Amino acid sequence: MKAVIPYKKSSAKSRLSPVLTLEEREEFVELMLNQVINTLKEAGVGTIDILSPSMYGLEDMTKANVLLDKNDLNEALNGYLEQAEEPVIIVMADLPLLSPDHVKGITSTKADVCIVPGKGGGTNALFIKNPSCYRVRYYGSSFLTHCSIAEETGQSVEVYDSFFAGTDIDEPEDLVELLIHGSGAAKEYISKKFRLEMSRGRVGLTPI
């Protein structure tokens, strides 16, 4: 079993631009990437590949292999899956609440494919036992798409139900979840810039 993390540092996380500068967003995604790699290592994943369209920010990466692919996310991942000869877990780089136990739970599925839904129809992690028989289609409601692709190709699906693994950090409101439930360098970084703002509704953010 091996893991692949799609990653792009350059101009990352544009939907966080209302609250973080370009430089801050690039620093922040690097911290999140490193946390995800550590989580995978702690879960005992032996091979970790980072799939990126550029070496930018990955020049000194020693904890994982860097695979350059200038194709778009889906093409690059499908090329990777086609050549894979063992089960693959695709893990997004923006999951700082993902734990080693989540990774172990996802990869010990009895189904052919295990999907971790993210907010707004996304797919936060995707474990595929027979990668040469599966193709991904991220963007849009990829959770539903990935369920359909498994169904159409006769592969069974488990939906992995986790609030923490389901929390991808894309929008300013997601930083609230990181501050409340997170730990490690990504949380530290955000907690130096924002504090929680209480209200009768959901908790918000205030710059420090």
Added chain:
Amino acid sequence: MKAVIPYKKSSAKSRLSPVLTLEEREEFVELMLNQVINTLKEAGVGTIDILSPSMYGLEDMTKANVLLDKNDLNEALNGYLEQAEEPVIIVMADLPLLSPDHVKGITSTKADVCIVPGKGGGTNALFIKNPSCYRVRYYGSSFLTHCSIAEETGQSVEVYDSFFAGTDIDEPEDLVELLIHGSGAAKEYISKKFRLEMSRGRVGLTPI
């Protein structure tokens, strides 16, 4: 063990007012309430109490007991807990993705208190084995508050990690989760009014 659902139909879910009229919101919360009651019944919960400041919308309720309490949410719930002589699960009425298996999982905790985090720091469900030794404080970051209250009173805590139980329906974006992951009358109601709108980011809603 018994369940209590705080509920108010009148002018419910004001944060959904950008997309649903007052009448629609009141219809919708009633459907969600009924789904939560059915889920609790299917999980084998024998006593289900609805705690409401008004009989409005509950005149014909036969599936659960209706307890009137005009105090605010926290006072009403704390009065209820004080008098409870058995473990209590407090379940919010806006959890249409909650399943009987979730309820069984939450109530079979080995800890003294089991907390289901909701989006933005909320507490979606709270199982308390010794209710006379516990007090609630909803609003603000109630998840953190409820963890602290347990700690301060020497009660152990389990955090129940579920994307679906963690999805409370408060904001328009939450309706997306209901359309993608839901079933039953609440989903049917929303799917007659909106369809999913795909984009490269998170899925949105479009009125039909």
